[in-house]
Amino acid sequence: MKGKIVVTGGTGYIGSHTVVELINEGYEAIIIDNLSNSSAEVLKGIAEITGVKPIFEQFDLTDQARLTRFFESHKNIDAIIHFAASKAVGESVQKPLLYYRNNMVSLVNILESMQNFAVRNLVFSSSCTVYGEPDALPVTEKSPIKEASSPYGNTKQICEEIIRDTLKVTPQLSAISLRYFNPIGAHRSALIGELPIGVPANLVPFITQTAAGIREKLSIYGDDYNTPDGTCIRDYIHVVDLAKAHVCAINRLVEQKAETNYEVFNVGTGRGLSVMELVNTFEKVNQVAVNRQVVGRREGDIVAVYADTTLANQVLGWKAQSSLEETLLSAWKWEKNIRGIK
Numbered sequence: 261m262k263g264k265i266v267v268t269g270g271t272g273y274i275g276s277h278t279v280v281e282l283i284n285e286g287y288e289a290i291i292i293d294n295l296s297n298s299s300a301e302v303l304k305g306i307a308e309i310t311g312v313k314p315i316f317e318q319f320d321l322t323d324q325a326r327l328t329r330f331f332e333s334h335k336n337i338d339a340i341i342h343f344a345a346s347k348a349v350g351e352s353v354q355k356p357l358l359y360y361r362n363n364m365v366s367l368v369n370i371l372e373s374m375q376n377f378a379v380r381n382l383v384f385s386s387s388c389t390v391y392g393e394p395d396a397l398p399v400t401e402k403s404p405i406k407e408a409s410s411p412y413g414n415t416k417q418i419c420e421e422i423i424r425d426t427l428k429v430t431p432q433l434s435a436i437s438l439r440y441f442n443p444i445g446a447h448r449s450a451l452i453g454e455l456p457i458g459v460p461a462n463l464v465p466f467i468t469q470t471a472a473g474i475r476e477k478l479s480i481y482g483d484d485y486n487t488p489d490g491t492c493i494r495d496y497i498h499v500v501d502l503a504k505a506h507v508c509a510i511n512r513l514v515e516q517k518a519e520t521n522y523e524v525f526n527v528g529t530g531r532g533l534s535v536m537e538l539v540n541t542f543e544k545v546n547q548v549a550v551n552r553q554v555v556g557r558r559e560g561d562i563v564a565v566y567a568d569t570t571l572a573n574q575v576l577g578w579k580a581q582s583s584l585e586e587t588l589l590s591a592w593k594w595e596k597n598i599r600g601i602k
Contacts, residue, residue: 262286263514264336266379268321268370269343270314271298273454274385274443276306277503278341280452283310285507290334293344294320297457305451321366324373331377339381339510342370345415348461349389349560352412363415364422371426374433381513382435383506386420388495388528388565389413390439397532398495398568401439401524410560420524427522434521436509441495441528441567443502445587446594453594454499464496464588467539468595471548478550480535482557487564491535495528495566498582498590502527508578528567529580538588545585546592 265282269275270291276298279289283306291303291314300316307313315334319326321344331337345363346352352359367384374382390413391399392406408414423435444464446453459475460466470478483490505527512518533541543550573579595601 261288263338264288264290264334265510266290266292266334266337266340267343268292268340268366269345269385271295271300271302271316272343273298274440274499274502275343276302276452277447277499278343278506279306279314280309280447281500281503281507282510283312283314287510289314291316292321292330293318299455302452308451309447309449321369322362324369327369327373328376331373331379337377337379338514339383340370340374340379341383341385341506341510342367343385345385347412349410349412350461350558352410352415353559356411359411359415364418367419367422371422375430380433381510382423382433383509383513384419384423384435384437386437386439386524387413387416388439388441388526388567390417390420391565393562394565397564398530398566399526400568401526401571409562412560424522431521434513434518436513437524438505438509438527439524440502441497441526441565443499444496445498445500445582445590447500448590450590450593450597453591453598455598463535463538464542464591467542467550468591470552471542471546471550471592472595472599472601474599476551478539478552479555480539480552481555481561483536483554485563487534489534489536492561493532493534493564493566495531496533496538496584496587497527497529497580498587501580501582505572505576505578508576512576525572525576526567526569527572528569530567530569532564532566533584541584542588542592545588548592
């Protein structure tokens, strides 16, 4: 066993895929999740894929007393991967206080626990939203941090600042922030994937649920942006590739390879793709029609963002491997599996 890794939000979409990759790499994964946007059923999928059912504790990270009891009962933790957060841009505009409390208090509690229980390493789930509306594309880790376009994006900016400030005065701690672009797809087994509770806030599960007849039609938020086809441009990355980036980050921290105790990496494909291109590609590779309609712009959305991943490629030794086609095939395979569609 290479070490013990606590994964907050580990029954969630990215968290569950990362738990699989950690186990495959020889780590022991211990999951904390409050199941606010996921299901404990995910643990069965993880166990079926890996042959290991990870330890799971259900509680809310904003409860510091409960978190303290967790660390009192689990010793010799090598690192924490902190996914647990509210993450819908549109919802954050409507419920800012929910996002500020959940996303920031949970991080503060984790950092205090790391200090109190001598847990040295943290991988933080950050976001390309920290770049706001970028001046130039692709964005590098040195691109300006612009004013956030949503409370969600602002929480990620502030959380990065909290980590940076804490590590300045706590040199025994180390952290890596991974700035995600747009994770899509599912594990090739179709045993785990993206399963949002309620109406999906992310594009691909909305596409797959529409194709499956769960949703009447896909809403495309605006076609009047300054892009070739008028729809927003994003960098879509297979969730398994993203999960593997976390394993690379954990290896780097545990093996103490960094010269500084805080690093930041973009994790994307380096390719910008419009919403319309993504929908059309999904229809083509899966040979299924998606009923769609263009509606008004959604508050908080930016026009275009995609990554320069040179730093992650060179320093983490990580690179996105999956094609867009196989990623969209995996998303539809997962949707069909959970809906019983042949």
